[in-house]
Amino acid sequence: MNNLNLELDxxxxxxxxxxxxxxxxxxxxxxxxxxxxxKEVNLFxxxxxxxxEKSTNDVNHHYFNFEKNGDKCKFLDKEGMCKVYKNPSKPKxxxxxxxxxxxxxVLTAGSCPAITTGLxxxxxxxxxxxxxxxxI
Numbered sequence: 418m419n420n421l422n423l424e425l426d427x428x429x430x431x432x433x434x435x436x437x438x439x440x441x442x443x444x445x446x447x448x449x450x451x452x453x454x455x456k457e458v459n460l461f462x463x464x465x466x467x468x469x470e471k472s473t474n475d476v477n478h479h480y481f482n483f484e485k486n487g488d489k490c491k492f493l494d495k496e497g498m499c500k501v502y503k504n505p506s507k508p509k510x511x512x513x514x515x516x517x518x519x520x521x522x523v524l525t526a527g528s529c530p531a532i533t534t535g536l537x538x539x540x541x542x543x544x545x546x547x548x549x550x551x552x553i
Contacts, residue, residue: 445490
């Protein structure tokens with residue numbers, strides 16, 4: 418893992434307590450989980466019946482939506498804690514949320530209270546300046 422990814426992970430991890438204690442993991446309660454490949458799907462579903470495969474315009478790219486379990490991700494326990502949080506093979510979107518790097522851009526999820534309240538603004542701006550990235 419390169420330095421930039423380590424720095425992004427450090428920023429993401431810096432507000433983990435906020436996600437659990439203040440936000441109560443709202444990002445995991447939308448009823449959909451985007452999985453990028455069958456490896457991620459197979460990790461959490463034996464028969465894949467919980468997932469709906471969807472194609473993008475590019476025939477080489479597919480994604481999978483989890484659309485069952487009412488109003489929350491199937492990996493949340495009764496207390497709202499993530500059952501796969503410490504699993505190194507958890508879906509990439511779970512690991513990266515709410516800060517994503519693509520190309521020369523760092524994108525943030527506007528639906529995340531940690532982002533909208535400015536909890537990590539200074540850290541993200543500093544990282545983007547250091548690595549010549551554009552913050553969106």
